[in-house]
Each structure stands twice: as C-alpha cells, then as structure tokens.
Amino acid sequence: MAEKIFDSAFLSRLALAIKAVEQDDVEPDSNNLQPLEPEDYEAIYTAYAESGGDAASARLQLVSVRERRDQALGHILQYVSDQYGFGRVEDLDDQKLEGVARDALGATACWMEEVEMQSRPAVRATALRDLLKAHHRLCESMLDLHDEILWPIAKRISPWPKEEGLE
Numbered sequence: 116m117a118e119k120i121f122d123s124a125f126l127s128r129l130a131l132a133i134k135a136v137e138q139d140d141v142e143p144d145s146n147n148l149q150p151l152e153p154e155d156y157e158a159i160y161t162a163y164a165e166s167g168g169d170a171a172s173a174r175l176q177l178v179s180v181r182e183r184r185d186q187a188l189g190h191i192l193q194y195v196s197d198q199y200g201f202g203r204v205e206d207l208d209d210q211k212l213e214g215v216a217r218d219a220l221g222a223t224a225c226w227m228e229e230v231e232m233q234s235r236p237a238v239r240a241t242a243l244r245d246l247l248k249a250h251h252r253l254c255e256s257m258l259d260l261h262d263e264i265l266w267p268i269a270k271r272i273s274p275w276p277k278e279e280g281l282e
Contacts, residue, residue: 121189126206129189131215132209162268173264180260184253191219191246223250 121129164170189204194206195215205216226247 119190119193121186121205126185126189128209128212129185129192129216132213133220135213136217136220156265159261159265159268162262166268168264168268173260177257177264180253180257183258184250185248187250187253188219188223191222191243191250192216194243194246195219195222223254227251227254229267 142171160170160174163173192212193204194198195218196207197201199215201207201215203210204215221241226244
C-alpha cells in the first residue's frame with residue numbers, strides 16, 4: 116500500500132490549525148521566539164549567496180525537508196483521527212482538526228522529551244512510535260539545516276543587539 120500524500124490545501128489548513136493551537140498554548144507575556152517572516156528568509160538567502168553559498172540549493176533543501184516533516188505530521192494526525200474514529204483527517208471541520216492537531220502536537224512533544232531522556236531506543240515498536248520517530252528525525256534534519264545554513268548568516272545580518280550566550 117502506498118503511503119498517503121497530503122495535498123498542499125490540507126497542509127495549509129493544518130498550518131493554520133497548528134498556529135491556533137500554539138497561540139492558545141503560549142502565555143501572553145512569554146518571551147518565546149517567533150518564526151521568521153518570508154522577508155527575513157529572503158534577506159538570509161541573499162546574504163548566504165553573497166557569502167559564497169548556493170542560496171537556491173539551500174532553499175530547495177529546506178523546502179524538501181519541511182515538506183517531508185509536514186507530511187509526517189499529517190500521518191500522525193491521521194493516526195490520532197483514526198483512534199478517535201473521526202475518519203480522514205482532511206475531512207475534519209476546523210474545530211476537530213484543531214483538537215486532533217493539539218493531541219498530535221502533544222504526542223510529538225512527549226516523544227521528543229522521551230527521546231532526549233533515553234539512552235537507548237524504546238523496546239516495543241508501535242505504529243504511532245514509528246510515525247513519531249520519523250517526524251522527530253525530520254525535525255532534527257530541519258534544525259541541522261537551519262544551524263548550517265540560516266543561523267550563521269542570520270546572526271551576521273541581524274539588527275538585534277547581541278545577547279550573552281547566543282553567539
């Protein structure tokens with residue numbers, strides 16, 4: 116059986132649902148870092164190219180990993196939806212999608228904590244663990260690419276004051 120591929124319309128809906136869940140979970144006076152805006156990425160890619168890097172290749176690598184990560188998260192949502200008996204995740208109304216997204220994000224957060232705390236992998240494999248493991252690996256790949264490509268350039272061109280410990 117071929118692996119399910121979610122279309123861009125659903126992934127866009129999912130991104131909005133995740134944003135809503137994350138906004139609900141953030142405390143108003145929190146100092147959490149905010150995601151970069153598209154123009155920030157453009158400035159970083161331009162600076163990367165000016166420093167001798169291949170901006171087009173970097174962009175393609177990041178887009179590819181982001182797409183695979185989003186697909187993996189979609190599979191986790193489908194698993195959660197199936198457990199609740201909701202059916203195809205693409206057919207859920209916005210409220211149910213947010214609820215399923217909240218539970219899926221909770222599962223991924225717990226999985227990441229579990230992975231960080233364990234010195235050896237979990238013994239018993241399950242369908243959900245396999246999905247969480249794949250998603251975690253893709254998130255790590257995304258962070259590695261950000262560390263390699265974006266962060267050094269962002270630090271160099273950033274208008275923000277340099278803070279202790281962030282260099």
